[in-house]
Amino acid sequence: MAAVNPAIPDTHSDAHEHKPHGFLQRWLFTTNHKDIGTLYLVFSLTAFFIGGTFAMLIRAELFQPGLQLMQPEFFNQLTTMHGLIMIFGAIMPAFVGLANWMIPMMIGAPDMALPRMNNWSFWILPFAFLLLVMEVFLPGGGPQGGWTMYPPLALEGGANVAFMIFAVHLMGISSIMGAINIIATILNMRAPGMDLLKMPVFVWSWLITAFLLIMVMPVLAGAVTMLLTDKFFGTSFFNAAGGGDPVMFQHIFWFFGHPEVYIMILPAFGIISEIVPTFSRKPLFGYQAMVYSLASIAFLSCIVWAHHMFAVGMPLGGELFFMYGTMLIGIPTGVKVFNWVSTMWKGSITFETPMLFAIAFVVLFTIGGFSGVMCAIVPADFQYQDTYFVVSHFHYVLVSGALFGIMAAVYYWLPKWSGNMYSEKWGKIHFWSSVISVNVLFFPQHFVGLAGMPRRIPDYNVAFADFNMMSSIGGFWFGASQFIFLGVILHCVYRSRQRATAQVWEGARGLEWTLPSPAPYHSFSTPPVITDDMLAHGDVAH
């Protein structure tokens, strides 16, 4: 294993790897950021397929009008569980996994700052998730009140309320510990010369996301604890008959829930800001603007929560405040999109799979952004609210946004993780299949939403039938395409004979590419000596 950069001492010979022996020693007791990152990513992929199965069942029932397959109670369990699993099981753990793998390698650290807590924050998750998913098999079934858990409806469940709340608490604890670890690592473990404003944008995006997590996860914990005591201990926080207020839950929930939306997209912004410069072979346009826009989006995300509640009957001043605040988010988000396009401008572009996903992200996330600005306009939202227009909006942002960001990242860094190149041909097939089907799946939902179809209904008027059938076909197609993804990953890790170089991509910059592929078990045992051309794509002067 030859050192790639003479500035970095070759301390990574196999003799010093200290990889634990035995399966349990290696995976259950691990404190290694790469192993924990792998665990997070495998967990997330599993959750993605489980949550995806729920989505397939939903689309199967909605394939045509009339209830053919299930009772409405079960349909409501599907939508509730689909939301909870995809948010807390698939998207969030995937980003934490990427953070674990990449942040120490990107800032020149040997590992995460708090490795034992890292182990704990992962191993809570499978148990939390088991509690959540097993509810479906309990008498009375799983929760049916939607992932937003609005009382009084959510409290109409039986034992599943307690299970769901306990699971949410555990996932919250896991997220908070993960966030503490990321902040501690970034603030304390940077190699000399890795100033804050020289960090890769992915690291910046996670630093900001981690602060959001620490701020809002306890708020969610408080909200669900009040649900718990309302249900089982006779309190009346949200019970109007006891002097409580059901709307207060929504305010508390969305004070968590809106920053949560950005927790699921900011790291994807970071990923795209790494990939676009690499395959454009040009520095990221406006590095500092990218960092500041991330920070302003994070700040604004904390003061716009009630735009999820325009129809609950807020005072006029409240409606206007939350409308203006929400529209303002369009400014820093626009800056990011313009900067990505400017990064491509006068570059030297190639179209490997990570770049294809990154381009699709910019195009499709922007469509989600457009419908987001439309939803911010209060009078129009009196029509859009709780319709398929909104379903389409947030799936554009979360599937062709956050999820495509994650897929781009997996294709981008998989050679670094595994030491092998994935099959570019099958990666591209996966991309084209996904990007076409995701639009067949979600674009028609704009139309049925505008025509008057509410969300979370198991059956609908025949006027909505054609677009729903189209959407279901797109759904099955998109779901099937993900087995290609699985196949490409398994092939790359276990079967691929094409070895990856340390640099992997011609235009790649950043400390992670100075390490050999696969990356050694401990990243930087001694701090690397950093020169400006090794830094990520930021122009360090600006």
Place this chain on the structure above:
Amino acid sequence: MMVSGLALANPQPWQLNMPTGATTIAQRIYDVHMLAFWVCVAIGVVVYGAMVYALFKFRKSRGAVPARWSHNTAMELVWTTIPIIILIVMAWPATKLVVDMANVENSEMTIKVTGYQWKWRYEYVDYFGKATPVNFISTLDEHSNRVRQTGSGLDPHAVKDGGENVYLLNVDRPLLLPVGVKVRFVLTADDVIHSWWVPDLGWKQDAIPGIINSNWTRIDTAGTYRGQCAELCGKDHGFMPIVVKAVPKAEFEQWLATQEGAAAAAKTAQAAPAATSATQG
């Protein structure tokens, strides 16, 4: 756009856009919606156009050599300032509209809507200052209800009313309203949160237990306008439609008088046996 200009009373197959509605407010909502839509289209054309151009022009396979620049302060100022102006252009009519929508003053009649799992109660609280006792429950029509049972095997396309398919959009008793009268709605719920939505009136408003919300409408054209509960409210959330039937004022007044008579008769009939049972007891 395909459907603009037509006041649709019902969703249509392949309908692409929001209805323009039956009220001035709904029309104005449609207008701010279309303004926002065209602004997004315009921005999309510029951004996607620049991107597609870059992706074709600056490809490595065409021998593109990457530039080294990474910032341009003037451009960055431009694309921060122009969106602010665009947002103000969109926010201005929206703000005026929100203010008008919030103004329930000078309403001429009041309807109280109460959401239940899974039906609506309509109370005609007052009409031109005069209290009325008229109130009734409105639930999913019998035909839709038979068809919608899981595995019923019945055809949703067969559920028709006056030639229109009304599957899951029809009720046993519609809410009758007069044309040209400003109606104030007060909305609440008895069990969980519901949301009362008729797209042709332009808005939905949550019906929340323990809270009374208000909104208003003035319907311009007679017709039947259909909607649904828009807030998840349990297993039959998809099966509690709303039908508003707007009729000329004279016809409405006649109907209201009949209903008031019926309500009074029902009250006497109810009181009489109660009195008898009291004497017997």
